[in-house]
Amino acid sequence: MKYYIIAGEASGDLHGSNLMKALKDDDSNAEFRFWGGDLMLHESENIRKHYKEMAFMGFVEVVVNLRKILSNLSDCKHDLLENRPDALILVDFPGFNLKIAEFAKRNGIKVYYYISPKVWAWNQKRVLKIKKVVDHMFCILPFEVSFYDKWGMKVDYVGNPLLDAISNYSFNTDFKSQNNLDDRPIVALLPGSRKQEIERLLPEMIKMIDHFPENQFVIAGAPTFTADYYDQYKHGANVPVVFNQTYDLLKNSEAAIVASGTATLETALLNVPQVVVYKGNPLSIAIAKLLVKIKYISLVNLIAEKTVVKELIQDDCNEKALNAELDLILNDVTYRSKMLQNYAELHSLMGEPGASERTAKLIIDYLEMDQ
Template sequence: MKYYIIAGEASGDLHGANLMKELLKEDPEAEIRFWGGDLMQGVGGTLVKHYRDLAFMGFAEVVQNLKTILNNIKFCKQDIAAFSPDVIIFIDYPGFNMRIAKWAKEQGIKTHYYISPQIWAWKENRIKAIKRDVDHMYIILPFEKDFYEKKHNFPVEFVGHPLVDAIHNRKSTNEAEFRKEHDLDNRPVIALLPGSRKQEIAKMLTRMLSVVHDFPDYQFVIAGAPSQEYSFYQQFLGKSNVKFISNRTYDLLSIAYAALVTSGTATLETALFKVPEVVCYKGNWISYQIAKRIITLKYISLVNLILDKEIVKELIQDDFNTKNIKVELQKILTPEYREKLRKDYDLLEEKLGGGGASQKTAGLIIEHLT
């Protein structure tokens, strides 16, 4: 069968790659064409566009890049029509994917959505389009099942969270070799995860780095995004003795003692590695003011949303300042706090399912197509 997959972000690239592996196990003759990144490209198939050329965050940024986005949508439709797939698999990235889903449904192409748009956070009225344009939805967060089925009468499949597998199945890191390879000293590591897009890295990293000199007994290490060159990060480093490691975030988290993490999928990844974290977010002022008025969630991190209580501290917008970062970082370095957090992290992992999300999803996709 012919599969067309659209992932528009780094996390989608990871989950898309694992899904592709399982699809190829179930269907060795599969033809796969996709929008994604290096991880998906490493599995096989044909890369159409890289996610680094697609990522625009925030309301203001989308408006500024509207022409590029519209051109990408037009090109995507043309490429799908030329490929004539048996199914399109959408991975999150709703602003783009929902537009393609509407068009695809009109063309009679099967539409499967893996990793639901977060309409429970905002734009809940998208449920109308989902019910109209999506044939099958595979969800990865436990609370989404009640949201879709009980509140909106739309059947979905809870497959568990693919990060559980991605982390458990990875090759373990040899800490001594990793430290030697990247010239890390023997101090405990505090990982800095400033995001993957230039816009958010620029906003987050300077503030994260402002507390380095307050913690001389710790080694700070920046997790570089695979989509960005080291030269981009250099402008923020100055003369600080902070290390930079690109495209090795999981290895870094596996040895980290604590972390400062930009809100997003990385907050959940950090928790699954059982690393105490402070969640950080600072966006474009206009975008934040709009978001604040339409998003009614109590929390912004998936860790807190899934457990429905504040497990990890969230420093948002003006609260994301040097003073608060220092205070919260000191807290997560204390033994008492760390022990309590580990128990909460164990409960979090239990709620995310027993693993096998990619395998379950691939099996369900093929089952629905045959």
């Protein structure tokens, strides 16, 4: 079978790569063409465009980069028609992927959506469009099945692929020594993978160094940047940056400060107490407040349907608030234990690994039925 996969950011690259592995296991003749990143490149060399040319965060940023986005859409549509896959597999990234889904459906290409757009967060009527342009939806969050059911759409719950990524990961027992880290407890800094996230969040994170001299702080670097890029936000502080070792970093950390996104759930699944932070363009945030219909921004709290981790958003993401929360996480035994107890409940809600394998099998089964 010929599979055309589109992943537009770092998390999609991770999940897309694991899905490609699973598809190859079940389909010995699998051929891939994709938009993604370095992890997907490990599974196939047939990349059309890297996600670093696609990921724009926030309403304002999208408007500013509209010409580039429209060019990418046009390029993708043309490439789809030239290569006509048996299955178009879209991985999250709804602003781009739903437009491609509509185009593909109109041109007789089967559309499979892996990792649902967050339609439950805002503009829920988008489900009506999804029903028309997506042949099969594979959801990774437990509450999404009942949400779609309310709109009369049957979806498949496959479990969460982060469980796959973590269970398949070979942890480095020499992580500290190989990265020249000392014996002080580590606080991991995960400022995100996009430029806008890093430039807004990392300066606030770095301020914590003076408040917690008994800890060492380590930055999880995004693969699309170099170590030199992070220097401008360190203000002379000696803060190591590690690349492609985020799970090892978290595994060796006492606490973490994490940009809202997939990384918050990864941190919880690795049982690292955390504080979640987010800062966006003020206009984008103002628009989001009018549109978004959810109580939380972190996946941890959304899945648990309660406050498990503290969320410091926009103006609340400041030195004083961050210092107070990190102090609780590191030094208040009761507070820390409660968070870890809630993490255990989260593990139960998430289920078992195998999302990639289950999704691959379903895609192949549906393709065979549709032929």
